[in-house]
Amino acid sequence: MPLRTEELLLNMGPQHPSTHGVLRLVVTLDGENITDVRPDIGYLHSSVEKMMEHRTYVQNVALTDRGMDYLIALNNEAAYCLAVEALAGVEVPERGRYLRVIFQELNRIASHLVWLGTWGIDLGATTLFLWCFRERERELDLFEQVTGGRLHHVYFRIGGVYADVPDGWAGACRDFLEYFLPHIDEYHQLLTQNPIFEARTRGVGVIGRREAVAMGASGPVARASGIAYDVRKAVPYEVYDRLGFDVPVQASGDCFARYLVRLEEMRQSVRIIRQALKDLPAGEFRARVPVAMKPPRGEVYVRTESPRGTLGMYVVSDGGESPYRVKIRAPSFSNLYALTEIMRGWKIADIIAILGSIDIVLSDVDR
Amino acid sequence: MSTGMPPAGTGVPAEPQPRRTQLGPLAQVVEVLDSLPGGGLILTTVESALNWGRASSLWPLTFGLACCAIEMMAAFASRFDLDRIGVIPRATPRQADLMIVAGRCSIKMAPIVRRLWEQMPEPRYVISMGSCATCGGPFFYDNYSILKGVDQVVPVDVYVPGCPPRPEALIEGILKLQERIKKEPFLRRQALAALDGRAGAR
Amino acid sequence: MSAAERVIRGAAALGTGLGLTFRTMLRRKVTVRYPVEKLPTSHRFHGLLSLPIDPETGKDRCIICFQCERICPDRCIHIEAEGKGKERQLSRFDIEMDKCCYCGLCVEVCPTEAIVFVPHYETSTYNRARLLYSHDDLNRAAPKEPIATGIVARRRP
Known part of the structure; x- marks a missing residue:
């Protein structure tokens, strides 16, 4: 007599220690094999796009920190400020642009550190979490000295940055980079050779090159699948065209490749910050922009490279004090879509590894 | 034990009586001990010892909603290390006695927060971390999706303001909760609740 | 890769990781005992x-x-x-x-x-x-x- 088997419907989340927020995955299981995954999003929908229509252009900078991806507050601010500057035709002074680049790259390192630490916990490497946050705290001290905030900064303004860096900050930043670089090697020593880590990530959750393009994946997820696309290289904004850096690419498209790409990105960020600190020009850091600014009627779409992928900002102005419409192209949202396709066929324990390697932030998915 | 209902068939509603819940064996001992001369002293000593133990091992539910969860993680990580004051994160509400609501809670998430709170064993406490959990914060006006304060669904003991609060601020909130726990009439709780006519203490 | 080779590689990787962890144990501690000692905030801190x-x-x-x-x-x-x-x-x-x-x-x-x-x-x-x-x-x-x-x-x- 054949054994009667049934498909099992399993709810993962919204409260689950490994879903990185409030994602709910409705998983259909055949034994231990995944036959279908349907993500249920919207548990953190904060209607930030609608709120932006009710606030002035200057006030919205504070909202981009919180309403969008909270780990990369400064990258969000940069995308928004770039969009409004393009709309209003504001020219940012050189020093302001360099400072923006430095802080965006610092935030990229901070974001990748959180990703590495939490993914480490998911895969059972608790040490990594403690180490990543140790480095991150030192970095947040650097942020705090300049912006006054640890996570939410409201440092970028339309037309530049809020304040200049204090005396001696550049030296402190160089010290941090000196301190931080050897730690990337330590992460490699801990994880890259580790047989357990390799078994859980190598060859798991493969996204092919074609699939990645078809599903709109971007950022490290796409670069791990062999697509050498980086907005900083393709459509340079700020001063990225003057700084030398490489775009790390891996061909295999599995979790391990995504891990390697992100570690290498941190190294490249360090390289960018060093160059920018060296070239940092003196002078003005902020253009004069009225508080009640009214950009002319029009619309603009700006792309930036956030740590999760292509972050797009579409702003429409009707000539008033607040934007007529703001639409955010969230990188996590597209990457999450790619996730549902690649999970099919894997075991249930791999969900955690794959989900963590995509690096979604639910605030970015839901907005 | 009176049920508070009128006796069947009389038609005349009985005098409303305070409902007395059945006391457990522990509460009965407490009640007897409390009535004895000098019993209060013993009770208070035992109580303070118990409360010290409870306050020193607050196990929170790791329940990250939004930005404040990152600062909560930072508080658990190496620099601030909440483990040293006995705060060990638990992943399931069944083992937790403290819920740190970190971040904004959407209306879609609100029933789940309530259910998680109900799944926690008593006595349970809630810390509302950050402006958004406290009253909606930046998402108070012009917003259709965020709950205006998590205290609309769960009772909150300590509010930690900040956007997001520093890890030190969260630790300070936990210390404040410890102070409150130390003053709680933990043993007399059940007896007091029974006398009040309220079933189940809070 | 043979089984013996895998065992050797695994043991070597484990040794590297554990050695690193032990070396870190001897480094300066980063934990701040918060209520007793407090970190200075920067003068720009948004308190x-x-x-x-x-x-x-x-x-x-x-x-x-x-x-x-x-x-x-x-x-x-x-x-x-x-x-x-x-x-x-x-x-x-x-x-x-x-x-x-x-x-x-x-x-x-x-x-x-x-x-x-x-x-x-x-x-x-x-x-x-x-x-x-x-x-x-x-x-x-x-x-x-x-x-x-x-x-x-x-x-x-």
């Missing part, structure tokens, strides 16, 4: 908002221009004034600290630096109503409730 008293005039420097109230993205500053001309004075200056998002826009627009951040973050409270800071509280720039010590109080030096 509590306050209207400090100017020692020369004995009053705060607010000139009732309503700029902070207008720029606040959370609309958590409430200012009311009475009187006309030179007689005009504040009758209400409240900040809802529970709604505040500590963005610093009000500090930026203030023409007289009347409203500033103080590096004070220990403001947790049992009651949400206490997070409404009135004019007096803002002048005092002090928490409404005493700072907690919890069970570590006895360890305080």
Whole structure:
């Protein structure tokens, strides 16, 4: 007599220690094999796009920190400020642009550190979490000295940055980079050779090159699948065209490749910050922009490279004090879509590894 | 034990009586001990010892909603290390006695927060971390999706303001909760609740 | 790869990781024992908002221009004034600290630096109503409730 088997419907989340927020995955299981995954999003929908229509252009900078991806507050601010500057035709002074680049790259390192630490916990490497946050705290001290905030900064303004860096900050930043670089090697020593880590990530959750393009994946997820696309290289904004850096690419498209790409990105960020600190020009850091600014009627779409992928900002102005419409192209949202396709066929324990390697932030998915 | 209902068939509603819940064996001992001369002293000593133990091992539910969860993680990580004051994160509400609501809670998430709170064993406490959990914060006006304060669904003991609060601020909130726990009439709780006519203490 | 080779490789990787962990154990500790010792905050830290008293005039420097109230993205500053001309004075200056998002826009627009951040973050409270800071509280720039010590109080030096 054949054994009667049934498909099992399993709810993962919204409260689950490994879903990185409030994602709910409705998983259909055949034994231990995944036959279908349907993500249920919207548990953190904060209607930030609608709120932006009710606030002035200057006030919205504070909202981009919180309403969008909270780990990369400064990258969000940069995308928004770039969009409004393009709309209003504001020219940012050189020093302001360099400072923006430095802080965006610092935030990229901070974001990748959180990703590495939490993914480490998911895969059972608790040490990594403690180490990543140790480095991150030192970095947040650097942020705090300049912006006054640890996570939410409201440092970028339309037309530049809020304040200049204090005396001696550049030296402190160089010290941090000196301190931080050897730690990337330590992460490699801990994880890259580790047989357990390799078994859980190598060859798991493969996204092919074609699939990645078809599903709109971007950022490290796409670069791990062999697509050498980086907005900083393709459509340079700020001063990225003057700084030398490489775009790390891996061909295999599995979790391990995504891990390697992100570690290498941190190294490249360090390289960018060093160059920018060296070239940092003196002078003005902020253009004069009225508080009640009214950009002319029009619309603009700006792309930036956030740590999760292509972050797009579409702003429409009707000539008033607040934007007529703001639409955010969230990188996590597209990457999450790619996730549902690649999970099919894997075991249930791999969900955690794959989900963590995509690096979604639910605030970015839901907005 | 009176049920508070009128006796069947009389038609005349009985005098409303305070409902007395059945006391457990522990509460009965407490009640007897409390009535004895000098019993209060013993009770208070035992109580303070118990409360010290409870306050020193607050196990929170790791329940990250939004930005404040990152600062909560930072508080658990190496620099601030909440483990040293006995705060060990638990992943399931069944083992937790403290819920740190970190971040904004959407209306879609609100029933789940309530259910998680109900799944926690008593006595349970809630810390509302950050402006958004406290009253909606930046998402108070012009917003259709965020709950205006998590205290609309769960009772909150300590509010930690900040956007997001520093890890030190969260630790300070936990210390404040410890102070409150130390003053709680933990043993007399059940007896007091029974006398009040309220079933189940809070 | 043969089984023996895998075992050797695995053991070597394990040894590398554990060696690194043990070396880290001997390094300087990074943990701050918070209530007993406190980290200094930077002077730009966005802590509590306050209207400090100017020692020369004995009053705060607010000139009732309503700029902070207008720029606040959370609309958590409430200012009311009475009187006309030179007689005009504040009758209400409240900040809802529970709604505040500590963005610093009000500090930026203030023409007289009347409203500033103080590096004070220990403001947790049992009651949400206490997070409404009135004019007096803002002048005092002090928490409404005493700072907690919890069970570590006895360890305080």
